[in-house]
Amino acid sequence: MEHLVNPQVKSIAISGIRRFFQLASQVEDVVSLTIGQPDFPTPEHVKEAAKRAIDDNFTVYTANAGMPELRKAAADFVKEKYHLSYDPEKEVIVTVGATEAIDIAFRTLLSPGDEVLLPAPVYPGYEPLIRLCGARPVFIDTRPFRFKLTAEALERHLTGRTKCLVLSYPANPTGVSYSREELAAIARVIRGKNMFILADEIYSEIVYGGPHVSIGEILREQTVVINGLSKSHSMTGFRIGFLFAPEDLAKQMLKVHQYNVSCASSVSQRAAVEALTKGKDDPARMREEYKKRRDYVYKRLKEAGFETVLPDGAFYFFVKIPGNANSFDFCLNLVREHKVAVVPGSAFSPFGEGYFRLSYASSMDVLKEGLDRLAGAR
Template identity: 65%
Template sequence: MEHLINQNVKNIAISGIRAFFNIVSNYDDVVSLTIGQPDFPTPSHIKEAAKQAIDDNFTTYTHNAGLIDVREAACQFVHKKYHLSYDPGSEVIVTIGASQAIDIALRTILEPGTEVMLPGPVYPGYEPIIQLCGAIPVYVDTTKNKFKLTADLIKQNITEKTRCIILPYPSNPTGVTFTAEELIEIADAVRGKDIFILADEIYSELTYDAPHTSIASFLREQTIVVNGLSKSHSMTGWRIGFLFAPKDITKHMLKVHQYNVSCASSISQKAAYNALTEGFHDGQIMKKEYEKRLEYVYGRLVAMGFEVVKPSGAFYLFPSIQSFGQSSFDFALELVEKAGVAVVPGSAFSKFGEGFIRISYAYSTKELEKALDRLEHFVQLKRK
């Protein structure tokens, strides 16, 4: 019966991140720096809120868009943090993680044959959804611009079919983000055009050089903002994300969301309310530790001779391995086999990621030290 499967589904592949992670699982004594999973536990006060919700038998469906107090708290959170103003009654949806938010946003705005502009390299979760919609992913090479999709690059690549531009920042896999000035230039480049901006801001609480700025501050009417609690509050498994957009867009995304999942978990929403209110500053505590790790890992990589753009957010580095003359997959596989260190081949992040590897520093300092000692020894042997 496989011949009857939707061809768009047949054409998509498992994430390169997960594919390599699965390969690594077959090796012993491997220090893995592959997954973007915070190593902090979910804060205790958030877990207690969820336990209380269970004890109170709060196990029913909620409003499709989510509990109104959660939506109010989410709107207050982004207003206080990023100066964004959204109506909790009509301009925010509580989703099952940022991934589902991306899915329903793209399924709402895309049609077959329309184009979506993506910065390359980029997180691999966008392209399959674009393809499932019958739309066309258009990658723009950012490797010569310190991994930034600039206003000039956008202007050069806009066509009459461009329906959406995805701006994921801070970026997975590079860790780079935008300044307010750069976002204003991008906003001016697309203002008034029939083009949506999908701003994936899931790492917005993890910026190091300056507070996060959202492009929705400058182009609200064309922007759909994706955010959530996975990275900011170490709540990946709780699966709570948010979609913010003008009501004329949100009302249509809500229809897709309704038929897709009905609503986010009631228990997770109770935890989310606590995270957004009592845990308003939780992300800052984690960020301080990530910043220490960044300085350590970046310093070690530079000392080893790697060319690497210093990140300004998230918890990834994306060093070049081009001097070794290997594909990123071959380099990463050899690193596992000979040194017992797992990273993600850059090719997992589009063809523009080839020649790089992604290192996650969302791991303990002890694990990072062990991995980097092994990497250093491996590099020294390869350069002899």
């Protein structure tokens, strides 16, 4: 019956991150620095809110776009933190994680033959969703610019078929982010063109050098902002994301969301209200600890002779592999011979080849042991 499968589905593959994580998990005594899973527990008061929702029998459908109080809390949060202004009734959708928000944005706005620009190396979750829409991903090599998209590189890749720029920052896998001036330069290239920006800002609360700036503040009318609680509040399993978009776009995306999932989990939505109100500053404590880890890992990598860019945010390093080793083979050897797991750079597009991604969303003890083993492989 395989001949009945949609060819677009057959053409995509399981994430290279997950494939390597599964491979490493089968090896005994491996220190895994692979998955972007915060090691902090969900804040206690947020968990209590979820428990109360169950005890109150709040286990029902909500409005398709999400509970009104949650949409308001989300709009208030991004206004206070990032100076974004969205109408909670008409321009905010609560989604099943940021991934569903990205999916419904693409499915609403992309048509077969459209081109989507992806500054690379890039998180592997975008390309399959683009291809499922019949659109074409176009990678922009950011390696010459310390993994940042420049306005000049963007302009060179625009064609008559360009429909979208995906701008994910702080970035997975590199951890780089953008200043207001850099974002303004990108916005000047796109302003007035028949295209939109999908701004994936899921790591916006994990920024070290200053407050996060959303390109939605600069180019609101052409930007769809994606965010969520997985990284900021260590709520990955709650699966709560947010989509912020101008009303004329949001009302169309709501149709796709409605027929896709009906609504996000009611219990998770109650927990999310708690996180965005009483817990709006919970990320600060985690961010301070991540910064300590970042500085420690950077020091250890440099001491071991590895070449990397100091991340502005998130919790990843993208590290140059010495010599000309294939990234998958290098990482496989790390697992088998040195009992430490990182992710091959090839998982993040062809422009990630020659690198590996290291996640520091682990305790200092785990990081120390993992880096000791990594240094032994140098």
